[in-house]
Amino acid sequence: MVNENRVEIRNLTVRYGKTISLHDVSLDIPRNKIFAIIGPANSGKTTLLKSINRTLELESGSSVQGNITIDGREIHEIWNVYELRRRIGMVFPLPVGLPLSVYDNVAYAPRMAGERRRKVLDEIVERCLRQAALWDEVKDRLKNLGTMLSGGQQQRLTIARALSHSPEILCLDEFSIAIDPVTTMRIEDVLVQLKEEMTIILVTNLVQQARRLGDMTCFINKGRVVQVDTTEVMFSDNPGNQLTYDYVRGVFG
């Protein structure tokens, strides 16, 4: 039987210069589940995601201690870091349409991995745009610039791009702040389907979103894991931790 956990984080400490943004974090992220991470601003949620796909090392002044394994492999020992990043889809809160056409935005990742066959690319583009609930809006203007779409559309474009390299782990960092509620619901439905194929890590400021989607929920505060448990427990009347209880009910601070 393979390991139940897809990602295991052990004693992860991340520093930016002298500021410590993650203190000794250990987490198990289970396979084919939606793992929600909640916590106030500046608590290290985004840093945690960046350390999983090792883009953190591209930021000046950052240093990482501790271990992260994906399917039992220590990621800091992986030589082909580009392949690692392709296995992890990343969506960050601010929408970034690359200054390319809508089509090229989605086809970017496969192309950078050497895919040139037009037919394959066409399929990927359509599938990902459909999954990101954007296809109907842009199918007639795939040649238009991605940066000319509205903010919400660009955000969905970003999601489509993150799906375009068929990741095994999908990290969503507050993906819905630029998207209207109806579209958010459509994407949330897609996420629930996607969890059959991939592990989803969902960082969110919307506590209710964590409650709706998360199988497990983790509460991080000031760079430390306060509590990890199943979502039912975390959102129950007695999660077993006063801080969690307060945060979930919005009386935090």
Place this chain on the structure above:
Amino acid sequence: MNNHQPEISSALFTATVFTRKKQRMQRIVGIVFGIMAVAILIPLFVLVTYLIIRAWPSLTWDFLTDVPKNGMRGGGIWPALVGTIYTVTFSLLIAVPIGVMAGIYLNEYAKDSWFTRIVNMAVVNLAGVPSIVHALFGVGAFVLFAGMGKSIISASFTLAIMTLPVIIVSTTEALASVPRPFRTACWNVGASKWQTIRTIVLPNSISGILTGVILQVCRAAGETAPIMFTGAVFFKYVQRGDFFPYHLNEQCMALSYHLHTISTQVPGVPEPMLYATAVVLLGFVLIFNSFAIVLRVYMRNRKKW
């Protein structure tokens, strides 16, 4: 509650002493800055018209394509024009690849360390070195030490050294103007740094880089000192209208140096010829400058975010 509404809004839209002052200041600033912007056009306009009027009798097609005659007192400037094109072209062939690659390295690859800080400081300081110092360096390094002698190639290397710093600086600045989120987005989907630079960063900064390069063309064409000791010659016989009169290891004539010699070293050169040479040199620079402006406008319209 409702009774208050009109009062508040009428109070909001009434001019007060402060808002009047604000409005007045706004207008004054607009007018003064506008005058300044127009004012810089006046010297250029006066200069160019004056030069053209004085040069008029000599400004003919023959002047461009003919060789100097009567000990520089007649004929044209063809050898000098071709010489300038030679030195500028070869200096660019040296400086642009080095400068652009160094700029890419400094902005995209180098981590912030004492080493990169020293390199950046060196680049900025080199940009401020007077051209005569570059000339002496060129004599020492290329003419004497590297044994290239006084030649087009020495002059080109000297000009390249002179133009490099600004090319590097304008490259790093053009690259830095591409927002960082574009890069992280590319890295996140597994693109390498070089793929990111090639597909996203360079296409969106090329106009800035080219602008910097073209401004350096003008500088390389206009400077006299760096070529004076390294490769420029007072007179060289070439065929009229010959496009390839020089070998790279020969000395050549150049517009800026030609202007310098005929106006200070040769007595009795007819005045319109002096002015005409200046007009050609200025025209060379202005043509390249306007090319840079057109390019920038075109690229800005194509700007994708």
